[in-house]
Amino acid sequence: MKKNYLLTPGPTPLPTCVTEALARPIIHHRTPQFRAILQQAEDGLKYVFNTKNDIFIFSSSGTGAMEAAVANLLSPGEVVLTIEGGKFGQRWTEICQAYNVRCDVIEVEWGRAVDPKEIERRIRTNPEIKAIFTTLCETSTGVVNDIEAIGRIVKDSQAILVVDAISSLCSLPLLTDTWSCDMVVAGSQKGLMLPPGLGFISVSPKAWNLINKSKNPRYYFDLGVAKKALDKTDTPFTPAISLIIALNEALNMIRQEGLENIFLRCKKMAEATRQAARALGLELLASSSDASDAVTAIRLPEGIDGQALVKTMRDIYGVAIAGGQGVLKGRIIRIAHMGYIGEFDIIIAITCLEKVLCQLGYKFQLGAGVKAAQKILQ
Amino acid sequence: MKKNYLLTPGPTPLPTCVTEALARPIIHHRTPQFRAILQQAEDGLKYVFNTKNDIFIFSSSGTGAMEAAVANLLSPGEVVLTIEGGKFGQRWTEICQAYNVRCDVIEVEWGRAVDPKEIERRIRTNPEIKAIFTTLCETSTGVVNDIEAIGRIVKDSQAILVVDAISSLCSLPLLTDTWSCDMVVAGSQKGLMLPPGLGFISVSPKAWNLINKSKNPRYYFDLGVAKKALDKTDTPFTPAISLIIALNEALNMIRQEGLENIFLRCKKMAEATRQAARALGLELLASSSDASDAVTAIRLPEGIDGQALVKTMRDIYGVAIAGGQGVLKGRIIRIAHMGYIGEFDIIIAITCLEKVLCQLGYKFQLGAGVKAAQKILQ
Numbered sequence: 001m002k003k004n005y006l007l008t009p010g011p012t013p014l015p016t017c018v019t020e021a022l023a024r025p026i027i028h029h030r031t032p033q034f035r036a037i038l039q040q041a042e043d044g045l046k047y048v049f050n051t052k053n054d055i056f057i058f059s060s061s062g063t064g065a066m067e068a069a070v071a072n073l074l075s076p077g078e079v080v081l082t083i084e085g086g087k088f089g090q091r092w093t094e095i096c097q098a099y100n101v102r103c104d105v106i107e108v109e110w111g112r113a114v115d116p117k118e119i120e121r122r123i124r125t126n127p128e129i130k131a132i133f134t135t136l137c138e139t140s141t142g143v144v145n146d147i148e149a150i151g152r153i154v155k156d157s158q159a160i161l162v163v164d165a166i167s168s169l170c171s172l173p174l175l176t177d178t179w180s181c182d183m184v185v186a187g188s189q190k191g192l193m194l195p196p197g198l199g200f201i202s203v204s205p206k207a208w209n210l211i212n213k214s215k216n217p218r219y220y221f222d223l224g225v226a227k228k229a230l231d232k233t234d235t236p237f238t239p240a241i242s243l244i245i246a247l248n249e250a251l252n253m254i255r256q257e258g259l260e261n262i263f264l265r266c267k268k269m270a271e272a273t274r275q276a277a278r279a280l281g282l283e284l285l286a287s288s289s290d291a292s293d294a295v296t297a298i299r300l301p302e303g304i305d306g307q308a309l310v311k312t313m314r315d316i317y318g319v320a321i322a323g324g325q326g327v328l329k330g331r332i333i334r335i336a337h338m339g340y341i342g343e344f345d346i347i348i349a350i351t352c353l354e355k356v357l358c359q360l361g362y363k364f365q366l367g368a369g370v371k372a373a374q375k376i377l378q
Numbered sequence: 379m380k381k382n383y384l385l386t387p388g389p390t391p392l393p394t395c396v397t398e399a400l401a402r403p404i405i406h407h408r409t410p411q412f413r414a415i416l417q418q419a420e421d422g423l424k425y426v427f428n429t430k431n432d433i434f435i436f437s438s439s440g441t442g443a444m445e446a447a448v449a450n451l452l453s454p455g456e457v458v459l460t461i462e463g464g465k466f467g468q469r470w471t472e473i474c475q476a477y478n479v480r481c482d483v484i485e486v487e488w489g490r491a492v493d494p495k496e497i498e499r500r501i502r503t504n505p506e507i508k509a510i511f512t513t514l515c516e517t518s519t520g521v522v523n524d525i526e527a528i529g530r531i532v533k534d535s536q537a538i539l540v541v542d543a544i545s546s547l548c549s550l551p552l553l554t555d556t557w558s559c560d561m562v563v564a565g566s567q568k569g570l571m572l573p574p575g576l577g578f579i580s581v582s583p584k585a586w587n588l589i590n591k592s593k594n595p596r597y598y599f600d601l602g603v604a605k606k607a608l609d610k611t612d613t614p615f616t617p618a619i620s621l622i623i624a625l626n627e628a629l630n631m632i633r634q635e636g637l638e639n640i641f642l643r644c645k646k647m648a649e650a651t652r653q654a655a656r657a658l659g660l661e662l663l664a665s666s667s668d669a670s671d672a673v674t675a676i677r678l679p680e681g682i683d684g685q686a687l688v689k690t691m692r693d694i695y696g697v698a699i700a701g702g703q704g705v706l707k708g709r710i711i712r713i714a715h716m717g718y719i720g721e722f723d724i725i726i727a728i729t730c731l732e733k734v735l736c737q738l739g740y741k742f743q744l745g746a747g748v749k750a751a752q753k754i755l756q
Contacts, residue, residue, distance in 0.1 A: 004403065004405070006403075006404065006405070006406065008406050010616065011404045011405075011406060011407070011616070011619060013403065013404065014403060014404050019400070019401040019402070019403070020401065022397075022400040022401055022620065023397040023398065023400055023401035024397070025382065025384075025391065025392060025397070026384065026389045026391070026392050026567075026573055027382070027384070027389075027698075028384065028386050028389060028692075028698050028700075029389070029574075031692065031698070032693075058438075059437065059438050059439050059442070059574065059575050060436075060437055060438050060442065060598065061437050061598075061615045061616045061617075061618075062615075062616070063597075063598055063615040063616075064437070064438065064442075064598045064615075067597050067598045070597075071595075076595075094597065095597045098595050098596060098597040098600070099595045099597075100595065187616070189404075189616060189619075195404055195618065195619055195620035195621075196407075196437065196616040196617065196618055196619055197437050197575045197618035197620070197621060216595065217449075217454075217476050217477045217478065217594065217595065218476060219441075219445050219448075219472065219473045219476040219477075220438065220439075220441055220442045220445045220599075221598075222476070237439045237440075237441040237442075238388065238389070238439045238440070238441075238565070238567060238574040239439070239574065240439075240573065240574055240575035240618075241389060241567075241573055241574055242400065242573035242575070243573075243575060314406075314409065315410075320405075320406050320409070322406075
C-alpha cells in the first residue's frame, strides 16, 4: 500500500467537489446553461482577484496568460522593465524577447525580493518604459515581492504594472485595484485547486489604453476579441468547459472559507515549515522578510542530493514535494502551502523529510522538525 | 425528469472511462509516472493521425493549435493560400492576417468542397505561396474536402500542406503521411471524446524546414521549444495533466474498436441522418459527393426558425444539436456523428427533430425520418 500526498507548488491536490464536477457529463458552451456558469465564474474570480476589472479566462496554462499580456500590450522595439529573481521572472524577459520587445532587466539574487526603489530609479531614468513585469510569489525561490509598494510607484508613472500571481492567487493577499495592478495573471492549478488548463488575466482601463495601441500579432490570446465575447458572457473559442464548471465549485469553497482565513492558514503552514527546517538545522533560501507563505524553499546541506531526496520521498513514500529549478537544481527543496493543502499535510511532509534525510546520512535529532511545526500549528 | 443527449459537433459526449479518469487524484507532471503517460499518449496519437511525425500537445483549444501552425511556419509579408468554404476555413485567413501573412483566398460556396484543381492552378501561377491551409471536415457546413487529392498536388510543390482535422480526427479517414499532410491540427472535444482543452499538431520534416526560417513571434506555441521538451518526453509548460490522462483512456477505446470500424460507424450514422432528412422532405446543405460523415448539415424549410428549433429540442426535450454559424445562422441544423455518439443517439435526434418540426407547423408524415434511418442502421 502506498498513499500519495501532493505538496508541490502546482499542481496542488484536488478537493472532492472539484473531481466530482470534472466527472459530470459535459454540456455545450453556446447555451444559456453555460453562460450562467461563465457569469458565476467571472463573479467569483473578481472576488479572489479583488478587482472590478474584467477577467479573461483562457484555455491554456498560466504561461499562455503571461504571453497574452505581452502580445496585447506592446509593439516590437518598445521597452519594458523585467525583474529576474527566479525562473518565472526570467520567463517575462523570454516572452518579451520572443516579441522583439526590449527588456531593461533588474537582476535580483535568487532568494531575495526586488527593491521597489530600484524600480522607481529605472522608470524615472527611462521614460520609454511602457510596462513593468513583476512576480507576486516567485515560485522557484519562495520569495514574495512587495507589489503594494511597487504599485504605489508605478501608479503615477507612464508605465503599467503587470503581476504574475500564478502561484499566489488565493494564497497571499492580492489587492488588484487598491495596489494599482493593471494586469494580473493567474493559473488554475495552484490556489484555485483545479487541474492545470486555465489561465486568467485581469485588465485595467490603463492597460486597455496600451492594448489599443499595440501592434504585436495575436489571435488566440487577443484580448480585444475576448472582450467582445465577454460582453456577451461568451468566449471567442471553445472554452475548457469541464474546468470552468469545476472552477465554480472551487470558488464556492474559497468563498465559504473566506480569503482572509485562507491567507491565515497558508501563513501558519508556511511558518510551521520554516520553523521545522530551522529545528532540523536547515537554512531557508529566502530571508525572513522576503519569504512567501505560498511555498517554502529550503537549502539542503552539502552532501545531500536534492534530486535523490525528492525522488525517494515521492517514489518510495508517496510524498511529492518539489526540487530546485535552474541554478537551484538539486540544491533546494520546495514545500507548497497553497490550495487544498492542510496542516496535517505539512506534518506528513516534514515527517517524510526527516525520514529520508536520516536515510541519506544527515545528522539531526529525529522529531525536532515535526515538533517545531506542531508548536506553530497548535 | 429530463435526460440530456449531446449530438453537437463538439463538445461530444464523454464515455465513462474518460469521466472516471478526470475524477482521479492529480499527479505532478515532472515525474517518471507522468512521462510514461505522455509517451503512451504520443504513441496513441500517432496511431490515430496515421503518422510517424512528432505530434505536439498544447493546453489550448483547437484554434490554439491552428495559431501554432501559422506562428511557427511563416514570416510577416509571406504569401499563403487559404480556402474559405465555411467558418473554419475563414479562421485560417483570420489567423494569417493577424500575423501579417498575405492570403490568396479561394472562395468556395458554403456547402461545397474545394476543387483540388483550383489549388493546383493557384500554386502553379504563384510560386510565392509557402503553405496551403485546408480543412478536412468543415464543421460549419458538414462538407469534407478531398485532402488526398490536394496532398498529391502539394507534395511536389514548394509549398507545405496544413490540414485542420479538428472535427474529423477519428471520424473520417486521415492518412497524414500517405497523403503528404505536413501539419495536421486537431482538438480533444470531437472524435477523441474528451472535454475541450487540448490542441494537437503533427509536424513533417518538410514543415520543419519552413519552421526553421520563420520569423513570426511565438512563445507558448513555439514548436522548437516543444520539440526539445518532447525529445525528453516532457512539455515546455505545465500540461493539462487530467486531460492527457483521460486522453489515454479514450485512445484505448479507439484502439479497441479500431479506426476502420469507427469510420464505418460514423458513415452509417451519417447516411441514416441524410436519409431521414430526405424522408422528411428536408434538403441537405452538402451535395452527396461532398457530405462529411462526421456531421450532417440540414437546410430548414422557409418559415421554420432554426434557432427556435435548436432551443426547443435542447431546453424542452434535452436533445442538443447545433444550429448554423455565420451566414447560415438560423437556416440550418447540424447533427454530429463523431466521438461517443451511437446509432440510437441518432434515432433520438431524429425522433426529437420530428417532434419539434411538427410543433412548429411543418407538414410531413410522422415517423418517416426515423423509419428511413432505421433502414440504414438495420
